[in-house]
Amino acid sequence: MTFEIRWERDDYSRIPFHLYHDEEVYALEMERIFRGPCWSYLCLEAEIPNPGDYRTTWVGDTPVVVSRATAEAGGAIHAFVNRCAHRGAQIVRKTHGNAAEHVCIYHRWCYRTDGELIGIPFRRGLKGEGGMPKDFDMAAASPQRLKVANVSGMLFGTFSDDAEPIEDYLGEFGTGMVRRFxxxxxxxxxxxxxxxxxxxxxxxxxxxxxxxxxxxxxxxxxxxxxxxxxxxxxxxxxxxxxxxxxxxxxxxxxxxxxxxxxxxxxxxxxxxxxxxxxxxxxxxxxxxxxxxxxxxxxxxxxxxxxxxxxxxxxxxxxxxxxxxxxxxxxxxxxxxxxxxxxxxxxxxxxxxxxxxxxxxxxxxxxxxxxxxxxxxxxxxxxxxxxxxxxxxxxxxxxxxxxxxxxxxxxxxxxxxxxxxx
Ligand SMILES: [Fe+2]
Known part of the structure; x- marks a missing residue:
């Protein structure tokens, strides 16, 4: 979709009020800004200090899980879309907690702490009947992951491969401010x-x-x-x-x-x-x-x-x-x-x-x-x-x-x- 704005001034000193109300503008903002080349603030590292700790958060209106992998899975911080690959239910419904894996309540599809789909009940059917097709690709179906950056304990995420490195995005100004706090x-x-x-x-x-x-x-x-x-x-x-x-x-x-x-x-x-x-x-x-x-x-x-x-x-x-x-x-x-x-x-x-x-x-x-x-x-x-x-x-x-x-x-x-x- 394309849209045009007839700016009254080229210095953005006149903003049309309809930009606060247009559904189409909002949809484009979610795509071009929040899923575009920006870094969005996720949560603080101090909120997930231990392996398995997680918090649910939002990037624009997309639900996201930020989780610290279990020790066996490497302990790194991951972020992935909080939406079951199967039918789209939120996988994690609590605001925060600690878990070795995340399970969707609807059909119990199971995800690793880094977001990878690792379990589907009755995947191979029962007594030779039913189940998922043999060629179903669990990795490909896993929820989308975000790139995560840690700036002095403040965690940022982006969906885009085109985002600048976080240091350039925040600039000396931004990283200096984060360091101050x-x-x-x-x-x-x-x-x-x-x-x-x-x-x-x-x-x-x-x-x-x-x-x-x-x-x-x-x-x-x-x-x-x-x-x-x-x-x-x-x-x-x-x-x-x-x-x-x-x-x-x-x-x-x-x-x-x-x-x-x-x-x-x-x-x-x-x-x-x-x-x-x-x-x-x-x-x-x-x-x-x-x-x-x-x-x-x-x-x-x-x-x-x-x-x-x-x-x-x-x-x-x-x-x-x-x-x-x-x-x-x-x-x-x-x-x-x-x-x-x-x-x-x-x-x-x-x-x-x-x-x-x-x-x-x-x-x-x-x-x-x-x-x-x-x-x-x-x-x-x-x-x-x-x-x-x-x-x-x-x-x-x-x-x-x-x-x-x-x-x-x-x-x-x-x-x-x-x-x-
Ligand atoms: Fe104010």
Whole structure:
């Protein structure tokens, strides 16, 4: 299938709303992006430390098993499509566990930890009757495998032989960011899932939009966790597909902020008061001293530090008008009990009922509702400037959103003629 976009501007500062609603565009995204030459985040190595450990995950809307092979099978990490070769049922239905082999419940077809089909009940029939044809090729029927890459304990997978090596795909920028978060062994603290009734790209944009942070999120602006008056900005890789929003707490004053937001309708810095301020306590724990760092990796991953809350988020498209955000919270293996408790308190900021993340879900849902069946109109993405896409050492920008769209367009084969990259 081919489709065309009549771009109003060649710098991706006008995105047609129908791209968040078209079923055909969604189907092509699954093919050209999620099954195309991209690396998708799968899970963390720390979640499958032992031989036989597995986790179920998603690449786009394709279900995937990530598993560490048993010792006899070599102990390597594998990923394969979580769909029985026989009739298409999910093979593994649990979120995680440990198993020497995986068995589909429907007709008990059996798979090795690397995904290879190794057993079919009644394959040779019974008393000389029935069974599978003699020439049935078990290896050829096995579920599709993904190539897996391990970057400092963060596992990525791709379906495509055309994907660049992961180091090139993430670039120095991306691998540096992963190393920053995983500079020492981690400990998994828990999970959350947030179902948002909106297109997955609206969430990808939200992560690249530092401009909204202190306007939508009253908690951020009131308590100076993340606001436009602080030092910070956006940084991208050379291709502008990945981005990092970042901020440094205590680099502005309450008076700076009061003055800057004075004319902004609906923003009040003194409406809320916290009786317990533990949530706000922050002691820099990374060498760069950032209190907010949110590197996002095209197409489906985010690493996020908000004060002492650390996590990964995986974007799971669930059809054209729904996305699940799956979050894995972690701390470091050498954290004290007190530090772990502090990270868990900080986790109140994120997840489906988080003081901050809840609002992102709502913002996305009201876009999805208000733009349905809109064939002509576009949005406006000009905050931070038009034209070239570049890093900026301030927070009043949404330029990385244009970076996302320029790479999306390249993969989808619909770049604006002479468009910026
Ligand atoms: Fe947000």
């Amino acid at each position: 995983f500079h020492k062994p981690i400990r998994i603290l828990g999970y959350s899932r947030q179902l948002i009734r909106g297109n997955w790209k609206l969430y990808a944009e939200n992560l690249r939009d530092t401009y909204h942070a202190s306007l939508l999120h009253e908690f951020f602006v009131t308590y100076g966790v993340d606001r436009a008056t602080q030092k910070g900005g956006v940084k991208m890789d050379a291709r502008h597909r990945h981005n990092m929003n970042h901020a440094y707490t205590a680099t502005d004053t309450q008076a700076d902020a009061q003055a800057a937001y004075a004319g902004t309708a609906g923003v009040k810095l003194d409406r809320m008061r916290l009786t317990d301020t533990k949530l706000l306590q922050h002691t820099p724990e990374f060498a760069d001293r950032m209190n907010l760092a949110a590197p996002t990796f095209f197409p489906n991953a985010l690493l996020i530090q908000i004060n002492h809350s650390l996590g990964t988020r995986q974007i799971r498209p669930k059809g054209v008008d729904a996305v699940e955000v799956f979050q894995t919270l972690f701390g470091f293996a050498d954290d004290t009990e007190e530090q772990t408790r502090h990270r868990l308190i900080s986790a109140n900021l994120v997840g489906p009922a988080g003081f901050v993340s809840m609002e992102d879900g709502e913002a996305i849902e009201i876009i999805q509702k208000a733009t349905r069946n809109e064939r002509q109109a576009t949005n406006i993405i000009e905050m931070g400037g038009r034209g070239a896409i570049s890093d900026l050492a301030h927070r009043v920008t949404e330029t990385p959103v244009r970076g996302f769209w320029s790479y999306w367009s390249e993969l989808m084969g619909v770049e604006a003629p002479g468009g910026v990259r």
